[in-house]
């Protein structure tokens with residue numbers, strides 16, 4: 409199953425969620441591929457890859473130089489694999505303009521590797537560009553991280569509209585898995601208000617495993633580690649573990 413983590417709003421916890429959800433799913437025995445299609449390559453460096461030195465990346469999918477299975481790197485668990493990104497990927501947006509099949513390049517490339525994994529988790533850039541569109545068209549389901557902050561809900565309707573257009577025109581089977589609330593601060597009334605607003609207005613599942621604001625989650629990527637490796641007992645680690653369990657329970661029901 410391919411899950412794309414998307415929100416065109418920057419810094420809402422997409423990468424933190426993609427990295428750590430994928431890590432806990434792998435630790436629970438699922439075969440997981442973390443696929444980074446953000447030119448910022450934060451998910452790739454977040455699992456310890458030295459992005460500047462990599463010779464292959466998801467860019468080679470979009471430039472059609474390599475098959476996806478040739479781009480897979482080992483990670484910290486045998487059940488966890490990574491296709492990293494690269495700053496070159498920024499150029500793919502322009503290179504794809506003339507490609508008539510441009511929204512389907514990733515989808516087509518993943519067909520052959522899809523069955524080797526229980527889950528492919530795709531981390532998208534903070535935009536609704538052609539890379540994100542490829543992420544959406546490839547997906548079976550979309551996971552939307554929403555930061556528990558004032559302007560959190562702003563932009564959500566244009567995201568839902570885009571997903572709707574993809575469903576109508578490009579990928580009818582695409583489903584919204586739901587939303588995960590990130591950076592929740594229980595001492596902050598604003599966080600509670602955002603959660604209430606989400607429950608009132610968001611017409612899809614909201615995972616009960618809300619991710620708290622936790623500094624250990626910010627520190628882990630600077631060591632190239634997932635929270636599972638860096639501090640699994642932290643509030644952030646436990647929250648992502650709960651999210652992974654809830655995710656599996658929901659999808660296996």
Ligand SMILES: Nc1ncnc2c1ncn2[C@@H]1O[C@H](COP(=O)(O)OP(=O)(O)OP(=O)(O)O)[C@@H](O)[C@H]1O
Nearest residue numbers: 418419420421422423424534591620621622625626
């Ligand atoms: N639960 C959390 N608690 C504390 N800090 C967090 C949490 N989640 C994410 N962060 C931090 O917030 C910043 C943005 O998170 P992240 O990179 O995951 O967001 P993003 O949506 O992927 O950003 P971008 O849109 O740039 O790709 C990072 O510095 C990250 O470490």
Ligand SMILES: [Mg+2]
Nearest residue numbers: 422423446450
């Ligand atoms: Mg990111």
